[in-house]
Every structure is written in structure tokens, then in C-alpha cells.
Amino acid sequence: MSLSPPSPAILRSRGAIITALGLTQIMAWGSSYYLPAVIAPAVSSDTGWPLAWVVGGLSLGLLVAGLISPRVGSSIERHGGRNVLAFSAGCIGVGQVGLAVAPNLAAYIAAWLIIGLGMGAGLYDAAFATLGRHYGHGARSAITTLTLFGGFASTICWPISAFLLEEVGWRGTCLVYAAVQLVIALPLYLVILPREAPKPPVKPGLNQATPALDGNPDLSIMIVLAATLTLAALISSTLSVHLLTILQGSGMALAAAVGLGALVGPSQVAARAIEMTIARYHHPILTKFASVTFVAIGVSALWAGMPVIPLALGFYGAGIGLESIARGTLPLALFGSNGYAKLMGRLAMPSLIAQAAAPSAGALLLERFGPHGTLAALSGLALANVILACGLGWRMLRRQQSQVQTR
Numbered sequence: 001m002s003l004s005p006p007s008p009a010i011l012r013s014r015g016a017i018i019t020a021l022g023l024t025q026i027m028a029w030g031s032s033y034y035l036p037a038v039i040a041p042a043v044s045s046d047t048g049w050p051l052a053w054v055v056g057g058l059s060l061g062l063l064v065a066g067l068i069s070p071r072v073g074s075s076i077e078r079h080g081g082r083n084v085l086a087f088s089a090g091c092i093g094v095g096q097v098g099l100a101v102a103p104n105l106a107a108y109i110a111a112w113l114i115i116g117l118g119m120g121a122g123l124y125d126a127a128f129a130t131l132g133r134h135y136g137h138g139a140r141s142a143i144t145t146l147t148l149f150g151g152f153a154s155t156i157c158w159p160i161s162a163f164l165l166e167e168v169g170w171r172g173t174c175l176v177y178a179a180v181q182l183v184i185a186l187p188l189y190l191v192i193l194p195r196e197a198p199k200p201p202v203k204p205g206l207n208q209a210t211p212a213l214d215g216n217p218d219l220s221i222m223i224v225l226a227a228t229l230t231l232a233a234l235i236s237s238t239l240s241v242h243l244l245t246i247l248q249g250s251g252m253a254l255a256a257a258v259g260l261g262a263l264v265g266p267s268q269v270a271a272r273a274i275e276m277t278i279a280r281y282h283h284p285i286l287t288k289f290a291s292v293t294f295v296a297i298g299v300s301a302l303w304a305g306m307p308v309i310p311l312a313l314g315f316y317g318a319g320i321g322l323e324s325i326a327r328g329t330l331p332l333a334l335f336g337s338n339g340y341a342k343l344m345g346r347l348a349m350p351s352l353i354a355q356a357a358a359p360s361a362g363a364l365l366l367e368r369f370g371p372h373g374t375l376a377a378l379s380g381l382a383l384a385n386v387i388l389a390c391g392l393g394w395r396m397l398r399r400q401q402s403q404v405q406t407r
Contacts, residue, residue, distance in 0.1 A: 017142075017192055018146060020189070021127050021149075023188070024085070024122075025123070025127055025153065026152060028119070028122045029123065029150060029153035029157065030154075030160070030177070031096060031115075031157075031177040031180060031181055032058075032092055032115050033153075034153060034154050034157050034161070035161060035173075035174075036054070036055050036057070038158055038165060039161065039170040040054045042165055042169070042170045046169075047108075049108065054108070055359060056109075056359075056360075057108060058359075059357070061115045061356075062119065062355045064113050065117070065119040065123070065348075066120065066351070066352030066356060067349070069120050069348035069352060070345045072129075073125075073126075073342045073345015073346060073348070074341075076342075076344075076345070077339065077345075080130065080134070080193070081126060081129065082194065084121050084122075085126060085127070085193065086186055087121050087122075088117075088118045088119075088122025090118070091114050091122075092115050092122065092177075092185075093118075093177075093180075093181030093185075094114055095111045096111075096115070096175065096178035096181065099112070099174040100171040100174040100175045100178065119352075120348075124146075124324060124328065125345065125351075125352075128327070129340065129341035129345065130341070131328075132341055133341045136337035136340075137332065140284070141276070143325065143328035144272065144275060144325050145276065146328075147272050147321070147328070148273065151268045151269040151272055155265050218335070221396065222335075224391055225334065226347050226350055227388055228288070228292070228385055228388040229327055229351050231381055231388065232292065232295070232320075232323045232327075232385060233351040233352075234358050235295060235382055236295075237354070237358035237359070238361065239299075239378065241362055242359075242362040242366060243261050243264075244257045246302075247260060247309075247371075250305070260310060260313055263314055264313055264316065265317065267313070267314045267316070267321060268317045269321065271322050272322070272325060275287060275322060275325055279325075279329075283333060284330040284332075284333045285389075285392065285393050287325055288323075290319075291322035291323040291326050292388075294316065294318045294319030295320060295385070296382040297316075298315035298317070299378050299382045301315065303378070331343055331347060365377055
């Protein structure tokens, strides 16, 4: 089989596509997932709506995102990501306008459901699927680069959101983010991404079919992969919401908890930068092993009450930073580029639903068992995920041995 090169237009625009997707990822995350952490208290104080429901809007949006993700993946598989990502920017922008003008809690929740459509069609999984659809097996470096951009989303957008909240209030903040989506992100997608995505290049000697989607031989691998990605999403989403509460529950002052929590972001970016320099030398399963191991070390160290909290948070941050890369590159390496976008849509569904449930589940754990018990539960889940990753590696090894024997 001869190597089919990508079209010259795609080669020429690779840097522009990755940069555009990186910038729009920062905008998308900042306009949706990371927004309630800053504005939710102000929304509740200004309107009198219960804080649990104000924050719960994000959970409902993530639920919608999970439910639509298989259709998103299928659409990207057929047509490429241009129209899907443009739809995402439109939905987030319209949803932000809905938040800004919401006269009551029902309208506020409805706006979050619209934003949920945008999150399902425009966050990491859709962006990874778009890159896989364009570049096939050559998408690994592009995906890794994209996560470097995404790692700065909270670092950039939280201070911006706080500044806007102080200057124009929470409704004005939502209108600014609506303008960012409709005036900047939407045109970027339409101008930079090609109208028609070409068939991705095929490497000689590689089976480009996606067994997980076609049927049975590797169904067990897909199930274990989905389970470990979902468990990782559950752990990281729970801690992203409740980390400061957990640290304060151990007797730490708020300012100290915020300062230590800020270490997670740089650790994510540093781990992704290192991965980008060494990725060519190893299979993505090793990235996955490192990810789950680092998360388990970090969470378990917090649970054990070890005095070096910055080190524990550094391990945890590095782990979730690598997880984002493994989430995009491991399915590509396991199942090939044919059907990759469709597969990413299916894998995203349980992960997004888990993220939707994580804030409420974490709050329940904190209420019932306190910070120490919550960390014990998360530590157990993190160790279980190490076992799942090892099981995934074992299944991969068995598949390779079986393929060698049949040749």
C-alpha cells in the first residue's frame, strides 16, 4: 500500500489550523467550563437563586454535551470539523447572551443547556476528532500541541473573568464572552478550517479499520479504554470543583489553599511540554500509564496527609495534564485514523456525563465523610484507574501477540 500524502493546502495550513484551534479552545473553555467558578457567587448574590442551582447549570450543560457527543463525532467523521466547531461557537455565544438576559432561574438553566450543545461540539474531544480527521496518524503531535494551548485556559480566563466581573458585573461578563465567541471564534473556524476535510493519510502496512466500531475483536479494549477515560474525568472534575474546600478542610487558610491550588495549572503545562518533546520515542499507552500513576500518587499523598502538599499537587497536575494528551492520542494509536472522529464522540459520552455528575457527587462525599473521607474515595478510584490502565496494556499486548500468530 502506498503512502497517500495530505493535500498541499492542508500541509500549508497545518500551523494555522492548530493555532486557531488552540486559541478557540482557550476561548471555549473560558466561556463555559471555567466560568461558574468565578461568577457563580455573584450570580447567586445578585438574583437570590440558590448557589447549588447556579453551579448546577454547568452540570446540566455537561450532561447535554455528553448526550450529543456521539452525533458530533459522526458528523466530524463524515464532513470534518469546520461546521461542527462553528456551531459550537454559535451555541456558546447565544447561550452566553441567554445567561446575560436571564430574568429567572429557568431561563438561566435553559441558557446553560444551549451552552452544553456548544461544549459537546467544541471542547477537546471535538477538536481532537477534527485533527484526527485532517491528519490521520500524523495528528498525534498536533493533539499534543493543542493541549498546551488548552492548559492555559483557566490561567488566562479566570483573571479576565474576575476583572470583567468587577468592571461590568456578571451579566456584562457573559455578554463579553458572547462577543468573543460570535465575533472572534466563529469567524476563525469558518476562515481557517477547510470546507471539506480530505481523507487522512494512510501509513503503509497499517490496518486503518476501526475494529471497535466495526464489531468484536477489540470491543474489550474499547470498553476498558472508555472506563479508564471516564474514571480519570470523574476524579479531575471532582477535584477541580472541590480542591479548595478539601484543602481548607484540613485547616488551611483560603489564601494558602488558593496559592497551592494554583500549582496545578503550571504542572499540567509542564508535563505536556515534556511529553511534546519525547512523544516520538514511545507509544501513547506509556503516556496513559504515567498519567494515572501521577494522579494516584498525588491524590494518595493528599489523603495520607503528607506535609509536602505542593509536591502532591504537582504530581496530580502533571497527571491530569498528561491525561488530556492520552485521551486524544491513545484511541488514535489503538484503533487507527479511519473512524477516529466517530470513536472520539462515543468515548466522550460517558466522560462528559461523569463530569456532569462529579460536582454533586463530590459535594455528597464531603457532606457525608468530610475532606479526609473524600480524598480516601478519590484515592481508591485513582488506584483503580492504575489497574484499569495496566489491564488495557495487557489487552494490547494480547492483541499484538494474536496478530503475530495469525500472520
